[in-house]
Each structure stands twice: as C-alpha cells, then as structure tokens.
Amino acid sequence: MKKYLLFIAMLPLAAMSQSAEDAAVIRKISDEILRNGKAYDLLYQLTKQIGGRLSGSPQFAKAVTWGENAMRNNGADNVFLQECMIPHWVRGGNDKAFIIEVDKNKTSRALDVLALGNSLGKGTVTGQVLAVQDFEELERRKDEVKGKIVYYNNGFNPTNIKPFVSYGEAGIYRRSGPSRAAKYGAVGVMIRSLTESTANDPHTGAMVYNDSFPKIPAVAVGPRDADELWLLSRKSTINMALFTNGHFLPDTIGHNVIAELKGTEFPEQYITIGGHLDSWDVNEGAHDDGTGVVHTIEIMRALKAIGYKPKHTLRFVLFANEENGLRGGTKYAAEAKAKNEKHIFALESDAGGFTPRGFSLEVNKTQMAKIQGWLPLLNPYGTFELTNDGGGADVGPLNRTFNIPVGELIPDPQRYFDLHHARSDVFEKVNKRELLLGAVNMAALIYLIDKYGI
C-alpha cells in the first residue's frame, strides 16, 4: 500500500486528472451502449430479415442497402458506397455424400457435408476412400491416391487453449488439401470440418485450387460423421459418392459501405473501424460477421449519441467479400493509397460477438507499451489480454499498404468454431450483453487512440 501511495504521489497532477477524465468518458460510452445500444436489434434485421449474404448473391446487395440506411440512421456525418468487383461463387444446390459400399457390400449411409467455398463440382463423383490422418500420410501413400476420394482426418488439437491456434494449424487442409490430393490423381476430397463442436454440422469455408492440377470437388464433413468414417476406414474398404455443383458466375459489382464521423482537429487523418458484411450462404452470418457489422455501427452511434467530437476522422466500414476473396479490404486500401489518404490506425471485429477479453494487435514495441499503459482504463470493461498476433483480414491490406498499426477485438474464442461457417451461426447464438460489451471495449480503445494517437 505504501508503494502504491508513493507511486500516486509521484504522478504529475495533470496526468491524474487526465486519467480520471478518460475513465469518465469511457464510462459514459459504456453506459450509453449498455443502456441504449441498438446492435442487437440491428443484428436481428441483418440475420433474420436478410440472412446469409455471400458475395454476388441478391442478399449481399440487400445487405449493402441495409448497411447504408443503418449508417445514416445512426449518426453518420456522411455515408458512401465504394464499388469493387467481387467474385460470384454459387453452391448450385444441396451438397451430398453417401457411403455406397463397405467391403464390397452395397449400402447407403448419408454423411452431412458442405462443399468448400470456391470448389467446383459437376454432379456425382464416386471412388474408393483413401483415409489419411494428415499430409504426411498422404505423401507416404501417394501411389495409392489415383482414382480415389481422399479423406483428411486432421482435426483441431484439443490441448490448444486458443481455438484460433488450432484453426491456424488445421486450416491448411481446407485451403490446400484438394489440390494436394489432386496432384496424385484423387477424384475428390473430403476434410474433417474445422471445429471441435460436439454437434455434427459440417463447416464450409474458402479453398483455393492450385491451377497446375485438376480442380476436383471438395467437401467438409460433420465431426461426428468424420469420427465414424475414420473408424470404419481403419478396418474396411469404403466406396463413396459425392454430389456437388459449385461453380463461378462472372464477377459482379459489390460495395464497401463507408460512414464517417468527421475529425475536428485532423479531418484528413483516418482511423478505421470495421467488420465484413458478406457471409457464407448456409447460415445467417451472425457471429461471422454480423456481430462485427453491428459493433461497427454501434460504436459510431454511441460516440455520436454522447456528443463525442473525434480529433481524427473516424471511418466505419462494412467490408465486402471477406470470405472468399478479400476484395473489399483490398479495394479500401488501394483507394486510400490512390487518394493519398493518411491512415493512423484500423480496428476490426471479425472473431465473433462473445464477451471481449482483449485485443490482438500488429504494433511495434512503443505502440504496444502505450496501449498496455491504457489497460487500467480498459480492465473494468473486460479487456485483460493484449497480444501481438496481428489484426484481422480486412485491415491487413491497410497495414501492408501504409505500414500502420492495426488490431482486432479478441472475444471469448471457445464457442466460435462451433458455429463458424456452419448452419448453426444464427442470431440465437448471440448474447445481447456480450455483443454490446464488444462495442464498449472497441469504442474505448478508439477513443484513447483518437485522443492520444498511437
């Protein structure tokens, strides 16, 4: 206690009152959001009245109009659309998979699957299953691959405390697994869904073909079906049929939705806050990334509602096409560069609407020390954790173009991959208070960066 008093006594008086003032402003932001927050109702509109909104779909276009109106109705000084070309992949029907033969006995056991995003399919493919644990086993058994459907059993490592680490490790099977099997003559690929969920929903997500090899169909299978398939494959010869119809239509026009609160001291310097407006087609895109969208709008609404006048211009951006192309984030950075804009920081919400735990940043040591100094102001609202693991996907191009610090909200990550890219990512999985607290913590950090710079 003595030490603490000494420390206080040594602080310049100005610093003390400044910190008290900051605490009061953050409290005001928090009270405004927790009392009058509209994020939950906006999320209801986006998820239930529009629903899944994959790039190029009519729902995505509807979401752009909705976003524009939501921005206008919630305090924006100005709103504009930023055009960008976006890919238009369509699933083309209901994906299906059946075990059709076990040890040469005919059967018909349906497996719950979803075609991977960007994958191509033209109806039915059949073949014997080659079930491998990982790429290492694939390489070892490459001579057996020809004409077969390769199943990758690689899943999340349950001992990782942070599921995003597991996603980082296992994600390569979704992105590259199809072409790595096609290289050795596989006719189709099935991956274990990227999840540790106890439910059987399959999880889609983007894959990328290597143009050197045949573009074979690729699906993700639900984790319970994956367990059964793997066990069966240990003792039996399995034949399988995959039905997929994924294909690309011509690129189409999409938009980033951008709103601003004009800066009073440095109107030509920008701080960006954003989430992505597109989602996969199989769900409501609630946690991915409806919550990021409504965080973005809510922060703007609350800052305006309490009469906050930002020093810098705050840009609130609903990005197009994060899921299967990143064209929105790329366009935003390219336009900023073309217009010679000065950007100082960008903050994203694209890890779900769960209770906030902190921020993942891409900053240098001086900047990290500065943000760490603000922790006592953020702790009461849930922020305890600051990592240097990078910002989100959509602020990445801004970071690489301008070499500016970026960040992403870290919500509690444990439930995220239960619903990520699965049918279960729906409004009902979002908790109102958890959602609002995400906006509180992001708004507090934005306030501090706007006031003190970074």
Place this chain on the structure above:
Amino acid sequence: MKKYLLFIAMLPLAAMSQSAEDAAVIRKISDEILRNGKAYDLLYQLTKQIGGRLSGSPQFAKAVTWGENAMRNNGADNVFLQECMIPHWVRGGNDKAFIIEVDKNKTSRALDVLALGNSLGKGTVTGQVLAVQDFEELERRKDEVKGKIVYYNNGFNPTNIKPFVSYGEAGIYRRSGPSRAAKYGAVGVMIRSLTESTANDPHTGAMVYNDSFPKIPAVAVGPRDADELWLLSRKSTINMALFTNGHFLPDTIGHNVIAELKGTEFPEQYITIGGHLDSWDVNEGAHDDGTGVVHTIEIMRALKAIGYKPKHTLRFVLFANEENGLRGGTKYAAEAKAKNEKHIFALESDAGGFTPRGFSLEVNKTQMAKIQGWLPLLNPYGTFELTNDGGGADVGPLNRTFNIPVGELIPDPQRYFDLHHARSDVFEKVNKRELLLGAVNMAALIYLIDKYGI
C-alpha cells in the same frame, strides 16, 4: 527487452527451474483434462438422466448415489457420505398467474411465472396490482398496499459490467420483497425475474419470510411479461390472480458426497474443492451447479490420472442443499470443527461452466500477493482476473469457522443470469471446452496451493 533480461539474470536459478517445473505440471494437467476429460459426459448423466434435484426430492437422493459412484470410478482414494438434515420444500404443482381485469374489463392474460423457493401457497389469491419500481416507492405508497398484490419492477442495472453485481443489488427483492409487502397488508407478491435475458422464462430462487408478517404467496415473472405488466400498470388498474401451492414437508436426510486424494506429507491437512449437488426443480441444474459438480470430479480424476501425489489431503465435496438452506456447507464446516480438522484452503465452483476468467477470493494481502505471483503460470489457461470479492456460498461456513482463505472460480458471467434458476438451465447450454477449461484453471490453482501453501 534489456530490463527483462536483467530481471531474469537476477532471479535465483532454483526459482527459474521451479517455475518451469510448475509450468510443465500445469501443462500436463491441462492436456489430460482437454484430451481425456469426462466432465461433459458426467454432466450429461447428471442433467439428462437425473435432472432437477431439489433438496428432499427423489432426484436429489438419486444424485447422491450417482455422485458416490462417479467419485469411486474416477480415482478417489476413498469416498464417504456425510449425513445432514435438509429442508423439503415442494412446488406443489404448476404455478400460474393471470391478469383477470384491466380497468374493470374482464380478461384472461397469462403471465409466465414461477413461485419463489420456500414460498407458501394454498391455491388462488386475487387482488388489485400495486406496481412499484422499488422499496422506496413501496414505502411511499404503503397506505395503498392493503389487500393488493404488490409487483416490484426493480431489475438488473444494465450498466454494471458484472452481472453478479446486479444480482447482488436486485437480489433483496426476491429474498425480502414478500415480507416487506406483507407488512403493509399485501396478499401476494410478484417480482421481476432477476435476469437481463431477452427470453421470457421466469427465474425462481430462494426467499425468506419474516415471521412477524403473514406468509403471502410470491412469484417471479418473466422479463418480457414484466415489461408489459409495468407499461400496462402505468395507465390502467389491473386485477390479478396468482395460483401457487408451495409448502414444506418435514425435513429429511440428505448427504454431502465426499471423496479424498490422501496427502503424502500432510495427510491431516485439508484442501477442499467443491460444488453443490442440489438444484432447483424447474430445470436440469446444468450451470447451477452441475458444472461445479463435474468440475470437482474432473479435477480429482485428472490429478489421479497424471499420477500427482498431493502433499495435503484433497477433499472433493458435492454439497447438499445450497439452494434453499445451505445445510450441506454448514454441516461440512461443523463436522470439521467437531473433529478438530486442519483446513488450509477451500475452492468452489458455483458460478457456471463458462470460459474461466479468474478467481474471486477471500484472502488477506499476503495471500493475494502470493496468488498474484502465480498469474504468469495461470494466464495461458484463461485466468487474468483476481478479485477479493469472496468465495462461494458453500465454502463460506468453512471460512467463517476456521478463518481460512477461500475462493471461487470466476467463469465468464455474461450468460449466467440468462438461465440461472430458470427452465433454460439445461445441458445444451454448456459448452464442452468452456467446461473443461474451468477444471483446468481450478486444478492449476489447487496444485500451486498444495505445493506452496497459502
């Protein structure tokens, strides 16, 4: 970085290797729980095969037998039952409430209600509604109370970041509201459920009559119905009917279930880990407190599985009757005193099975400093927050009897009061990884206290 190196250089070598050894043991505990944890399957049995298990009910007796077997099957050195008399309150049927008249026009609008635990009812009570915001308004309008049904609109303060603070503030309406209205002649009481949930489920929970006043029926109403009732009461005269049948049967025999891992150095010194086995009757008692029960068993299982030999005797206790009497926790401390046992620490899990954030403690400054020194070991598993807000209800008697430090796991609290004492507290609301991580963090703290004392 320079500073950091200097700091490391100054550490005695022994301390460094000790910390590395501790990190390795905690990693081993964590891996064991996350790979092989049985908590989720045990919770399924307790919630789905037994279900709600209020003190005195056949389900509670069944849960005792289940708990005894679960302890034996998961590594206990010995298991015993500790008898204690427990109250036997029964709901006596389906609680109901209807608005039967609005401005003298007959109507029949059902409100979703649950009688408060320990409340008494003998069928129907009717009366005009006196809707008040809080006790202050009740006092101001005490002359209007006679013959009426008092409705308390007091709810959670949404600007509190921690819902347990809101529960602490609003809980007095559930506990004391009925008698405070009965004092002025009320014939019945309805409270707004203690929740901020967006669903309409009513939330029961214990109340206590003041013996000086009539023991009038008391119910909690769902929050959406509460909103409508309050609005209607602002402009209309409302008559209401309550139907409740709560009553007490004679006290009956209950049991604490106690298992031990015997201490190797100080077998006569005890560290207690526990949760409560009873629950309310209207749900499955999943988060309250099935998760605490299976945390307790899981910690024992994991420590045994990795071959850990505790210095002190670790007691794993499934307490009886936390919800409406605290007879189990009281008995445990009384027996410990009668037998002159030496207890050094007790840790409870009774705040849900959500992702752990830290521990709430009742410790002195020296003890707090010691635990804070362990934070770098606990951070990787989710523990960031240490508060001095006290341990849980069941370890309270131990704390007061022996003046020993106690604690309680702090899981993420935001969803807890959505389901606390409501029908929605079911197995499906528990996430497997979140549940297991609670056991990891508790086991890690127990390991450190067992090794270093407190």
